[in-house]
Amino acid sequence: MMYSAHVKVSQFLSRPCWSSNHLGVMSSRFMLQWRYSSSSPNPKPNVSGKRKMLLILGTGWGSYSVFKTIDKKLYDVMVVSPRNHFLFTPLLASTTVGTLEFRSIIEPVRNAGFRESGHFHLSYATGLDAEKQELFCTSVLNPDLKYSIPYDKLVIGVGALTNTFGVPGVSDYAFFLKEIADARRIRTRILSNFELALQPNNDLAENERLLHVVIVGGGPTGVEFGAELYDFIEQDVARLYRKMQGQVKVTLVESNKILSAFDARLQGYAEKKLKERKGFEMIQSSVVEVTKDMVRLSNGKIIPCGLVVWSTGLAPRPFTASLDFKKNKMGQILTDGYLRVKDDSSGNIFALGDCADIEDMSLPCTAQVAEREGRFLSQFLNSGCDEKTSKPFSFQSLGMLAYIGRYEALTDTPQMKIKGVPSWFLWRSAYLTRLGSWRLRMQVPLDWLKTLLFGRDISRLE
Amino acid sequence: MMYSAHVKVSQFLSRPCWSSNHLGVMSSRFMLQWRYSSSSPNPKPNVSGKRKMLLILGTGWGSYSVFKTIDKKLYDVMVVSPRNHFLFTPLLASTTVGTLEFRSIIEPVRNAGFRESGHFHLSYATGLDAEKQELFCTSVLNPDLKYSIPYDKLVIGVGALTNTFGVPGVSDYAFFLKEIADARRIRTRILSNFELALQPNNDLAENERLLHVVIVGGGPTGVEFGAELYDFIEQDVARLYRKMQGQVKVTLVESNKILSAFDARLQGYAEKKLKERKGFEMIQSSVVEVTKDMVRLSNGKIIPCGLVVWSTGLAPRPFTASLDFKKNKMGQILTDGYLRVKDDSSGNIFALGDCADIEDMSLPCTAQVAEREGRFLSQFLNSGCDEKTSKPFSFQSLGMLAYIGRYEALTDTPQMKIKGVPSWFLWRSAYLTRLGSWRLRMQVPLDWLKTLLFGRDISRLE
Secondary structure (H helix, E strand, O other): OOOOOOHHHHHHHOOOOOOHHHHHHHHHHOOEEEEOOOOOOOOOHHHOOOOEEEEEEOOOHHHHHHHHHOOOOOEEEEEEEOOOEEEOHHHHHHHOOOOOOHHHOEEEHHHHOOOOHHHEEEEEEEEEEOOOOEEEEEEOOOOOEEEEEEOOEEEEOOOEEEOOOOOOOHHHHOEOOOOHHHHHHHHHHHHHHHHHHOOOOOOHHHHHHHOEEEEEOOOHHHHHHHHHHHHHHHHHHHHHOHHHHHHOEEEEEOOOOOOOOOOHHHHHHHHHHHHHOOOEEEEOOOEEEEOOOEEEEOOOOEEEOOEEEEOOOEEEOHHHHHOOOOEOOOOOEEEOOOOEEOOOOOOOEEEOHHHEEEOOOOOOOOHHHHHHHHHHHHHHHHOOOOOOOOOOOOOOOOOEEEEEEOOEEEEEOOOOEEEEHHHHHHHHHHHHHHOOOHHHHHHHHHHHHHHHHHOOOOOOOO | OOOOOOHHHHHHHOOOOOOHHHHHHHHHHOOEEEEOOOOOOOOOHHHOOOOEEEEEEOOOHHHHHHHHHOOOOOEEEEEEOOOOEEEOHHHHHHHOOOOOOHHHOEEEHHHHOOOOHHHEEOEEEEEEEOOOOEEEEEEOOOOOEEEEEEOOEEEEOOOEEEOOOOOOOHHHHOEOOOOHHHHHHHHHHHHHHHHHHOOOOOOHHHHHHHOEEEEEOOOHHHHHHHHHHHHHHHHHHHHHOHHHHHHOEEEEEOOOOOOOOOOHHHHHHHHHHHHHOOOEEEEOOOEEEEOOOEEEEOOOOEEEOOEEEEOOOEEEOHHHHHOOOOEOOOOOEEEOOOOEEOOOOOOOEEEOHHHEEEOOOOOOOOHHHHHHHHHHHHHHHHOOOOOOOOOOOOOOOOOEEEEEEOOEEEEEOOOOEEEEHHHHHHHHHHHHHHOOOHHHHHHHHHHHHHHHHHOOOOOOOO
C-alpha cells in the first residue's frame, strides 16, 4: 500500500525537533490525509493473515448485531461510527424525563470486543471508492483528520436522520429524539422551563408558553414521549412543582392518525386514553413553521410553546445521499435478498437498517427489522456468502409495542392484540429480555424501582 | 410593599392584546425589575401569618443542612441557588471516570420539601440591602429577569470558587472539579482523548500529549482524582484501550507536599504509593501558564498535555466579594460564634461554609465543617436565636479520609491513623452512612457493584 500525497505533512510534523505542543497546533492547522500502510502503528487490514477485513459502518441495531454475531475468527472486524456505544432506542423516550437514566440503556461497543482497540474509529464515513474497495472517513473529534480504510467486505448501517420536510425553523428550534444527546437536551429544557415558570416574572402568558410542549408526529416515538411526559407531570410535577401541575399543556400534532401502524382497535384505544388526559390536545394538521417560542400550523393557527419535539419519519444521511447506488424514492439504498447493494458488481458491499431497503420487500424502519437483518447478514458472511446454504432474508414480525402512559401499553402481534395494564407488563418484560447485556438487565429494572420508590430526579445538570 | 420603576414594563407586557409569542421575544428584550408584592402570584414572604421568612443562599453542605433541619413550622423557608440539587462532593472525583454515575451523588433540593414550589429560586444572589432586609437576585435561566426578595433572617452559604491565582489560561483551558458539570466535562475530555489517540494520525508525540493528564494541586480533590484516574487506567483502559495503556501519563504538580493536612506518616505512605504507579510523576513546583495543549512550570519546563485539572484552594464568589462586611484576608465573611455576620447590627444575617470564617477560629474549608455549622445554625434559629439556651459553635473534627487508588485509602482521626485496604473499607462505609437519602444509599453501592462486575462505562455522550 502507498502513502497518499499529504502524508509528507505528517512525516514532516513528526520530526523530533518539533516540540509536541507545536505539533498540537500544527496538526490542527494542517489537514492530514492518511492512509493505512505497513509503516503505520495501526493494524494492516487485509494483510492480516488469512482473515478478511470486514468494515462495519454504524453502531445501531443493524450494524451492532452484525458486529456481535460475526465470526471473528473468519473476519478482522473494524467499525467506523460517530457513536462509540449502542443505544437501546425503544427505551429512549423514558430517559427524557428520568424514568430511566441515560447510561442505563446504552452499551459501549468496545465491551463487545475488538481484536485491537484501534479497530473502532470514532469517525464519520464521508465517501466510498467501490472500485478500490476503500472507505473515506473524517474524525468526529478532529475534523482536520481525514483518512481512508481499505476493506474486503463493507456493511453500511449508518441509519437515517429525522426528516424535517424542509419546514423552516425545525433544525434550529425543534428537538429530535434519536440519540442520548437529544434526550438529555429535552430533559434539560423541560426542567429549565419548569424552574423558569416558577420565577417571579409576573407574566402568566409567558408561563403558559414555557409549560406548553408540542409534539410533532404521532408515531410510537412521539406518543411514547408524550406518555412519559404525562407520567412525569402526574407523578412528579404534582409533588415537586405543585403550583404548575394545572398549567402544563401538551399538544400532539399529526397530519394522519396516531400509531397508524397499529391495529385499529388498539389505535382507537390509545387515542381515547390520551384524550382523557387533562391538558392534552390532539390536532390533525401539519406544521409549517417553528420558531424560538411557537409552532405555526398549516391552518395558520399559532401555538406558543416552550418545547417542540419533532419525530416525523426519516431522511437519508449525507453519506447515504452521497453514494451513487440505486435507491428508492425515500433515498434508501436498494439491496437484494442477501442485503447486497444493487448495481454493485463486486458483491462485497452490504446495506441494512434504516438506510437501506430490500427491493420488492419495503420493510418498516424498525429496530426489529434492522436487528434481524444484522443477524441474517452475519450468518451469510460466516457461511462465506454461500447462496446455496443460505436462503434470502425473510421477515415475520414479532409484533409491535407502544407505551401510552399510566402503566398502560399496546401490544399488537399477529397472534394477539392486548391493551392496558397487562400489555404494559408485557411491554416492560419484553424489553427487559431484549436488553443486550447483563449490565443493562441489572440497571434498567433498578431504575424503574428507583423511580417507583423515590420519583424522578429533577436536578438540572446543564 | 411597592413596585419598583420597571414593573410598568411587565404590566405593559401582560396586556391581553399581546400574543404570548410576542411576549416571549419582548420579555427577553426588556429587563424586568421585579419585586414581591401583594399583587404577585408568588408567596408574600413576611406577610405569611406568624412565620418568619428565612432566606437561604446556596444548596451546598452548609445551606442544605440548615434547610433540612430547620423547623418549618417556625419559618417560611426560601432558597436561592444557581443549583437545584445538593451534591455529595466527597464522591465527585469518582464520577469523572464513571466509578459512580453523576446522578448517584446528587439530591434534588425540592425533594427535601418546600411549603410552596415557588420557594426555591434557580437564581444567583447579586446584591444585598441589609438596611431594608432585601436580597437582589438574577435568574440563572433568564439573565434579564432581576428581582428582589425581602427576608427576616438571611443565611449566606454560597460557597467559593476555585482559586486560579491569576495564572494566565487557567480559566480558559483548565478543568475545575467542584460541580457535576465539571466532572462531566472531565469525563468527556478523557474519553475523547482516548478515542482521538487511537485514530490513525501517525503522530506519536500528539498521542502522548493527548494521553498526558496534569493535575495541579495535591489536596484531597487532586489526589483522589488522580487515584480514580489510575484505577480507570488499570482496570478499564487495559481492557478497552489496550494499545494505549503504556502511553498514559499523569503528572501531579504541587508547590508544597501532597495531602499536607494529613498525619506525616499517612502522607508519606500516600506519596510512596502514588510514585510506585507506572507513568505517574510528582513535581514540586508551581504552574505559571496553561494553554490549549500544555502547562508551563515556574522553572520554565513545558508539559504538553491533553487535560489539566486544577484544584488549588478557594477564592470568594462575586457575591461574597460584593458584600461590604468585615472579611479575613482570604475574602471570607467574618462571623461570631453564632455564625452572625460581624458588623451587621441587625443580627439577622448569618454566614457559614466556605464563604465564611468564624473569627479567631479559622476552621478548614471542608464539607464536615460546613455541614456541622448548618446543623448548629438550625438549632440556634429554632431556639429563636436565644444565646442563653445555646452555646457558641465549637468544632471537634471527626477526622479526614482520602482515597489513594487500588482499593487503598487514608484515615486520619484523632483516635487512629489507618492506611491501605482496611482504610478503604472505612472510606466507603463512612461515606455510605453520610449519604443524605435512601435513593443515594441504594444507588451508590449499586454503582460500585456495577463497576466491579462490568467495568466503567466509556460511552462518549457529548
